[in-house]
Amino acid sequence: MSETSTATPESLTQTLTGSGLRATPQRELVFNILFEKRDHPTADEVFTRAKAEMPTISLATVYNCLETLVQCRVVRAVNFERGPTRYCPNQRPHAHFHDEQTGSTHDIDLPPGLLDHVKTILPTGYEANSVEIIFRGKTQS
Amino acid sequence: MSETSTATPESLTQTLTGSGLRATPQRELVFNILFEKRDHPTADEVFTRAKAEMPTISLATVYNCLETLVQCRVVRAVNFERGPTRYCPNQRPHAHFHDEQTGSTHDIDLPPGLLDHVKTILPTGYEANSVEIIFRGKTQS
DNA sequence: CTTGCTCATTAGAATCATTCTTATTTGATA
DNA sequence: TATCAAATAAGAATGATTCTAATGAGCAAG
Ligand SMILES: [Mn+2]
Ligand SMILES: [Mn+2]
Ligand SMILES: [Zn+2]
Ligand SMILES: [Zn+2]
Numbered sequence: 001m002s003e004t005s006t007a008t009p010e011s012l013t014q015t016l017t018g019s020g021l022r023a024t025p026q027r028e029l030v031f032n033i034l035f036e037k038r039d040h041p042t043a044d045e046v047f048t049r050a051k052a053e054m055p056t057i058s059l060a061t062v063y064n065c066l067e068t069l070v071q072c073r074v075v076r077a078v079n080f081e082r083g084p085t086r087y088c089p090n091q092r093p094h095a096h097f098h099d100e101q102t103g104s105t106h107d108i109d110l111p112p113g114l115l116d117h118v119k120t121i122l123p124t125g126y127e128a129n130s131v132e133i134i135f136r137g138k139t140q141s
Numbered sequence: 142m143s144e145t146s147t148a149t150p151e152s153l154t155q156t157l158t159g160s161g162l163r164a165t166p167q168r169e170l171v172f173n174i175l176f177e178k179r180d181h182p183t184a185d186e187v188f189t190r191a192k193a194e195m196p197t198i199s200l201a202t203v204y205n206c207l208e209t210l211v212q213c214r215v216v217r218a219v220n221f222e223r224g225p226t227r228y229c230p231n232q233r234p235h236a237h238f239h240d241e242q243t244g245s246t247h248d249i250d251l252p253p254g255l256l257d258h259v260k261t262i263l264p265t266g267y268e269a270n271s272v273e274i275i276f277r278g279k280t281q282s
Numbered sequence: 283c284t285t286g287c288t289c290a291t292t293a294g295a296a297t298c299a300t301t302c303t304t305a306t307t308t309g310a311t312a
Numbered sequence: 313t314a315t316c317a318a319a320t321a322a323g324a325a326t327g328a329t330t331c332t333a334a335t336g337a338g339c340a341a342g
Contacts, residue, residue, distance in 0.1 A: 021289085022289065043329080059293095060294090064290075079222055082299085084329090085328085109262075121236070121251060122249060125281040126278065129278045130277045132274070132275040134274075135260075135272055136271045136273075140267075163309075199320070201322075204300070224299085
């Protein structure tokens with residue numbers, strides 16, 4: 001229930017209604033898709049997976065749901081290169097590792113204090129409210 | 142002349158010819174525009190500034206030149222949000238600070254060793270060849 | 283219950299950054 | 313100077329996203 005914990009399908013309804021929004025089947029489905037397989041899919045990939053469950057859902061709705069979930073802060077939009085935005089349901093402070101061989105993206109948990117340490121490099125007058133860290137490279141195996 | 146120094150308009154010709162590419166007026170102009178005002182402009186903004194100097198230059202050529210300069214590693218392409226790619230001639234290791242009030246982007250020099258320190262958070266099996274750090278917030282002034 | 287509203291979804295059009303295609307120009311080299 | 317690959321230019325095409333307009337669903341009086 002802390003600010004940085006990851007939402008669950010169960011807590012989603014509360015988050016939405018608490019924000020004055022409706023917990024629709026489409027919003028729940030889109031969130032469940034992100035929650036089940038944390039592979040940072042694009043909107044289009046979410047759409048493909050969603051259609052398997054709900055054949056009538058539209059791409060526009062997937063975009064709308066993703067935007068709503070981002071506004072509610074239960075999902076993060078990730079952009080580390082030109083190309084489609086990717087979506088991540090992990091709300092813990094974490095970095096992203098982009099495997100250049102496979103194109104896949106992995107979450108890297110951050111040790112407590114790291115973000116604060118990194119913020120100390122900012123000159124006086126710069127006030128950061130978020131820090132994003134992106135690694136690029138390859139993974140063994 | 143070290144690997145991480147920033148290219149100058151003077152060194153550009155060498156870099157290009159050393160890569161088997163021609164030092165064309167368009168490439169030099171595009172680089173000079175980035176070098177003179179380090180405000181991380183988009184391709185379109187570079188195009189506007191370039192036309193003032195060289196009215197016949199085309200947007201396609203600006204894109205081509207920028208891509209060439211990125212390939213030669215004298216310019217960095219920066220993407221920290223959906224939206225047009227921005228270009229940066231600073232080749233020193235640095236982070237980006239995105240001022241959410243003004244939309245402007247500032248370079249933040251990194252103390253030596255910071256990137257290596259950040260890399261120590263990677264689990265075994267992850268080999269990063271680059272680390273990108275993006276701050277978002279506001280600046281005093 | 284029904285009506286009335288507001289929110290949400292849908293389909294398709296529009297937008298915008300970027301890439302591609304094709305023709306033309308340039309410039310180094312033989 | 314002729315050759316010919318590299319580079320530029322103009323416009324078309326692409327692809328992700330956003331917008332528009334119409335339809336549908338759920339709640340809140342009446
Ligand atoms: Mn997408
Ligand atoms: Mn651009
Ligand atoms: Zn993530
Ligand atoms: Zn920069």
